[in-house]
Amino acid sequence: MICRKGCGACCIAISISSPMPGMPNGKKAGERCPHLSIDFSCTIHGTAAYPKVCANLTPSIEMCGSTYAEAYAYLEKLERLTAPGTPSAGADELFRGFTVESADAFFKRLMTSFVLSVNGTVYRLHELELYYFHSNDHPDGSVYRREKNAGDIFFHEYGVDICFQTRRDGDVTSYGGVLIRSIRTDGGTMICGPANCRQELLNRIARTGGEQTISFRLDASPAVSQPELYKCERTVGATTAKDFALAGYRFITGEFIAFISGKDASGYYRSLFKDTVFKLL
Numbered sequence: 001m002i003c004r005k006g007c008g009a010c011c012i013a014i015s016i017s018s019p020m021p022g023m024p025n026g027k028k029a030g031e032r033c034p035h036l037s038i039d040f041s042c043t044i045h046g047t048a049a050y051p052k053v054c055a056n057l058t059p060s061i062e063m064c065g066s067t068y069a070e071a072y073a074y075l076e077k078l079e080r081l082t083a084p085g086t087p088s089a090g091a092d093e094l095f096r097g098f099t100v101e102s103a104d105a106f107f108k109r110l111m112t113s114f115v116l117s118v119n120g121t122v123y124r125l126h127e128l129e130l131y132y133f134h135s136n137d138h139p140d141g142s143v144y145r146r147e148k149n150a151g152d153i154f155f156h157e158y159g160v161d162i163c164f165q166t167r168r169d170g171d172v173t174s175y176g177g178v179l180i181r182s183i184r185t186d187g188g189t190m191i192c193g194p195a196n197c198r199q200e201l202l203n204r205i206a207r208t209g210g211e212q213t214i215s216f217r218l219d220a221s222p223a224v225s226q227p228e229l230y231k232c233e234r235t236v237g238a239t240t241a242k243d244f245a246l247a248g249y250r251f252i253t254g255e256f257i258a259f260i261s262g263k264d265a266s267g268y269y270r271s272l273f274k275d276t277v278f279k280l281l
């Protein structure tokens with residue numbers, strides 16, 4: 001969608017952590033940007049001073065709704081859910097509300113606002129794939145059947161998924177999740193491939209488990225990050241047209257692309273990288 005003329009909800013509701021012209025420390029949630037004019041348009045749009053963070057915010061039906069009030073309510077709630085220290089309930093809500101139509105916005109939010117936390121070790125999400133089955137309108141044959149609640153962690157043969165809510169309504173069913181393909185601790189090694197991620201997470205649980213309660217969950221990101229995000233085809237083979245393998249359901253960060261283009265990435269993993277990559281954020 002195109003940004004609604006005279007709205008400006010995002011210029012007030014959201015916090016911006018990066019420096020902006022006249023605001024070296026960014027701005028707080030609810031604070032009106034000084035570059036928002038009286039008629040709610042941006043006075044520096046199209047100039048060299050226009051902040052990258054604003055250019056990267058893509059309008060969407062989910063975020064903008066159809067009125068200023070709807071957009072403001074959505075953005076205010078988003079701010080609350082992603083505020084530092086917010087418990088993982090925000091992640092459950094994110095996964096419960098998933099729809100395939102809003103997949104881009106879902107992954108943007110997941111990858112910029114949440115981290116995987118395993119017994120105190122924090123992993124950033126760098127490569128994810130969408131696996132979603134809906135018996136009516138999204139019969140993706142490559143999705144494992146499961147009975148899960150939103151946000152559940154599901155270890156399976158090939159890796160680890162974070163699950164959507166399994167739903168049944170008569171003959172109509174839907175289920176699925178997000179496959180974790182690559183993760184990295186801050187400044188740490190990039191762990192590539194679903195099986196390697198699963199092993200890393202299991203090792204982390206084993207190393208720190210003992211008598212402790214295992215804590216494995218998505219947390220609101222302690223530092224609001226704005227990584228560059230891209231999407232491309234999934235790595236699964238296109239066994240049937242129904243498998244959606246060619247849909248842009250693989251979501252990756254710019255940091256991940258830089259890593260696998262560098263000398264430290266294995267040739268095998270580099271070979272899985274697709275050429276058709278679209279910038280998302």
Ligand code: SF4
Nearest residue numbers: 003004007008010064
């Ligand atoms: S909330 Fe959406 S419609 Fe409103 S100013 Fe921001 S991008 Fe535009």
Ligand code: SF4
Nearest residue numbers: 011033035036042054
């Ligand atoms: S710089 Fe412009 S687009 Fe960005 S928050 Fe301020 S008024 Fe909105």
